[in-house]
Amino acid sequence: MAKTYAGKDIEIGFDMKRCIHARNCYLKLPRVFDPERRPWVDPDAASAEEIAAMIRTCPSGALTYSRLDGVEGEAAPGINRATVVENGPMALHGNLTVKGETMTRATLCRCGQTKTPPFCDHSHAGAGFKATGEPEPTGKDAPGDDPGEACQVIQHENGPIEARGALEITGGTGARVHRGTRAFLCRCGQSNNKPFCDGSHKSAGLEVPGDG
CATH class of the missing domain: 3.40.5.90 (CDGSH iron-sulfur domain, mitoNEET-type)
Structure with a gap:
């Protein structure tokens, strides 16, 4: 089950069992995702749009998000x-x-x-x-x-x-x-x-x- 981290405008989910340690999160948004910090996710350290854009590059889907500001969440692409x-x-x-x-x-x-x-x-x-x-x-x-x-x-x-x-x-x-x-x-x-x-x-x- 994914652990969730709720911020003002976005809620981030993380499922450790699906993580392949690609490090996209840490390399692209270290102020939000810092494995040396506890909790390691700070959903208010960047804009909801920045965080959502980065999460969409997570290849494993270990990271997910829900927008809390009325913006729609991630949509599947037209081609699988x-x-x-x-x-x-x-x-x-x-x-x-x-x-x-x-x-x-x-x-x-x-x-x-x-x-x-x-x-x-x-x-x-x-x-x-x-x-x-x-x-x-x-x-x-x-x-x-x-x-x-x-x-x-x-x-x-x-x-x-x-x-x-x-x-x-x-x-x-x-x-x-x-x-x-x-x-x-x-x-x-x-x-x-x-x-x-x-x-x-x-x-x-x-x-x-x-x-x-």
């Missing part, structure tokens, strides 16, 4: 997009449903070592996970994707993550890898066709929960 991070997770941005919760940003584990599936918890760094951030295009470019359509992230027990709904997958440079309405994504770290599942989780003995 997943960016493959070299030697790291897959960063999703869009109209997402994960574990029954609606969100606009999430980073999904690809290394198979996370303690908070399906989310990345930065375990890939200690595990020495290696995977390209520029996969070969699949040639799949499904027509008729509905802008704004929700993408549901589904965990299959001891298996891959299924992305069901319109989703565009790109490499780190923005080059399109895949576009369609259904994709099975590797989360065991062993696929020879990353970021897609190729069944390697079976021989790898992956043990992860499903969504039931």
Whole structure:
């Protein structure tokens, strides 16, 4: 559950279990986000607009916000997009449903070592996970994707993550890898066709929960 920090014009939420320590918050707004201070978040140390703009750059969605000044909150972009991070997770941005919760940003584990599936918890760094951030295009470019359509992230027990709904997958440079309405994504770290599942989780003995 996210901890909240309420200020005059904005309330900031922080979910430690989803944080991948990208440090966007501290590097961009250190007067608001200071891990050496307690409490480490000061929602009145910058304007609500500055804080909201910074939070929208948090790739994992660990930081969220609610405006208390009558301004609308964060809206999902028109296209659901997943960016493959070299030697790291897959960063999703869009109209997402994960574990029954609606969100606009999430980073999904690809290394198979996370303690908070399906989310990345930065375990890939200690595990020495290696995977390209520029996969070969699949040639799949499904027509008729509905802008704004929700993408549901589904965990299959001891298996891959299924992305069901319109989703565009790109490499780190923005080059399109895949576009369609259904994709099975590797989360065991062993696929020879990353970021897609190729069944390697079976021989790898992956043990992860499903969504039931």
